[in-house]
Amino acid sequence: MEFMPLYLSAKLATIATIVLIMISAPLAYFLVFLKWPGKSFVEALISLPIALPPTVIGFYLLYIMGPRGCGGAVWEKIFGGSLLFTFTGIVIATVIYSLPFAMQPIKAAFEKLDVRLRENAYVLGLSPVATFFRVIVPNSINGITAGAILVFLHSMGAFGVILMVGGSVTGETRVASIAIYEAVETMDYKTAWMLSLAFLPISYFFLLVVNKLTRN
Amino acid sequence: MGLKCTIKKQIKAFSIDVAFDCPAGKTLALIGPSGAGKTTIIRMLAGLERPDDGQIVYDGMAFYDRSRRVNISPQKRQLGYVFQDYTLFPHLTISENAAFSAKDRNEVDDLIDYFGLTELRNRKPHQVSGGERQRCAICQALATHPRLLLLDEPFSALDVETKRVLRAELKKIKEERAITVIYVTHDIHEAHYIGDIILPIVNGRVDRAWLERIVAQQAAVNGQAKVARVPKLALAY
Numbered sequence: 001m002e003f004m005p006l007y008l009s010a011k012l013a014t015i016a017t018i019v020l021i022m023i024s025a026p027l028a029y030f031l032v033f034l035k036w037p038g039k040s041f042v043e044a045l046i047s048l049p050i051a052l053p054p055t056v057i058g059f060y061l062l063y064i065m066g067p068r069g070c071g072g073a074v075w076e077k078i079f080g081g082s083l084l085f086t087f088t089g090i091v092i093a094t095v096i097y098s099l100p101f102a103m104q105p106i107k108a109a110f111e112k113l114d115v116r117l118r119e120n121a122y123v124l125g126l127s128p129v130a131t132f133f134r135v136i137v138p139n140s141i142n143g144i145t146a147g148a149i150l151v152f153l154h155s156m157g158a159f160g161v162i163l164m165v166g167g168s169v170t171g172e173t174r175v176a177s178i179a180i181y182e183a184v185e186t187m188d189y190k191t192a193w194m195l196s197l198a199f200l201p202i203s204y205f206f207l208l209v210v211n212k213l214t215r216n
Numbered sequence: 217m218g219l220k221c222t223i224k225k226q227i228k229a230f231s232i233d234v235a236f237d238c239p240a241g242k243t244l245a246l247i248g249p250s251g252a253g254k255t256t257i258i259r260m261l262a263g264l265e266r267p268d269d270g271q272i273v274y275d276g277m278a279f280y281d282r283s284r285r286v287n288i289s290p291q292k293r294q295l296g297y298v299f300q301d302y303t304l305f306p307h308l309t310i311s312e313n314a315a316f317s318a319k320d321r322n323e324v325d326d327l328i329d330y331f332g333l334t335e336l337r338n339r340k341p342h343q344v345s346g347g348e349r350q351r352c353a354i355c356q357a358l359a360t361h362p363r364l365l366l367l368d369e370p371f372s373a374l375d376v377e378t379k380r381v382l383r384a385e386l387k388k389i390k391e392e393r394a395i396t397v398i399y400v401t402h403d404i405h406e407a408h409y410i411g412d413i414i415l416p417i418v419n420g421r422v423d424r425a426w427l428e429r430i431v432a433q434q435a436a437v438n439g440q441a442k443v444a445r446v447p448k449l450a451l452a453y
Contacts, residue, residue, distance in 0.1 A: 122264070139305070139306060
């Protein structure tokens with residue numbers, strides 16, 4: 001059995017999850033607690049990956065991250081290489097694609113918080129940033145953990161976006177979902193079964209944890 | 217010195233339009249029926265809501281002054297605020313809550329002792345009673361050395377006996393520390409017990425006639441013996 005695709009999937013999911021939580025938590029704060037013009041437009045933009053097919057998002061990202069796209073051109077100027085067909089490229093694509101899936105549980109957790117906790121922190125002299133770290137995050141930890149797990153699972157199984165942006169470069173972008181697809185294409189059902197079976201207990205265990213956290 | 221306040225604010229059902237003073241070290245009891253605008257007034261004093269017009273000045277420092285476009289944030293007003301319901305931080309213990317923004321850790325220990333929370337210091341808020349939570353909320357507010365202490369019906373959810381004990385503890389500590397206190401209540405006896413000045417608020421306005429009516433009704437119910445206990449009316453407006 002090939003372990004590299006599973007390792008790459010786990011590595012991709014772990015890095016994407018860390019990045020996503022670091023982005024989603026402050027973003028959810030801006031969306032839930034602050035009033036600013038254009039908020040609903042930004043909110044809809046972030047949620048687009050839920051509504052669009054992964055291949056469509058993948059196609060847009062392929063263009064944006066390519067040498068002619070704004071993202072790819074800037075990346076090339078700074079780092080001197082292409083973003084496409086690289087591990088970094090699929091991490092960025094996964095982060096964009098999974099952002100709404102991380103945001104939703106964190107936003108829901110923030111919305112459930114009693115507004116007076118924040119007000120009490122302000123009256124006690126805490127700045128909004130200190131309130132975020134000392135009051136909001138500790139009291140939303142279940143929502144944040146649920147968001148992290150959902151995004152981890154979502155990233156582990158990502159296929160369409162990764163195929164479009166990363167292709168299938170062994171040891172770089174050939175993650176488990178792509179390896180399974182290729183195994184089926186070449187009628188190597190043994191490899192497809194082994195890789196698919198590896199997903200089942202991991203996903204089931206994490207979903208049990210999410211259900212427990214959501215109930216709490 | 218003390219608090220000087222002139223506030224106007226349009227809220228859903230009516231407009232708030234009040235003016236009052238509270239000398240330093242005194243307690244002003246804001247009394248009125250539910251929905252009279254008392255909590256909105258105290259929230260404006262704390263900076264949690266913004267008046268439409270007016271001026272809030274404490275010890276010469278303008279917290280809010282529309283004409284000068286001043287609106288100091290709640291963080292910079294250096295107030296203590298005890299909310300109506302329990303707003304302790306659920307992830308922290310009683311002791312950590314009390315010391316949340318404390319200036320002096322030793323003083324927090326003294327406050328915890330004073331309010332009889334020593335045995336409960338390592339428990340979380342959900343593991344103690346309502347009265348103990350409010351004791352901790354008062355510790356939390358006092359530990360920041362507030363210039364002004366705002367209490368919004370802090371004992372309304374408690375049983376009669378706990379309420380009586382806490383009122384006495386609060387009265388003692390505010391006299392010891394000579395803190396200026398704004399105390400919101402709908403209970404005339406509580407206002408009379410705690411307040412040096414009583415300000416009746418009805419539909420966002422000072423309404424002395426309402427208070428006199430309530431006092432007369434209470435006197436009729438309780439007998440002539442208590443008629444003489446007419447509260448100290450605030451005539452600052």
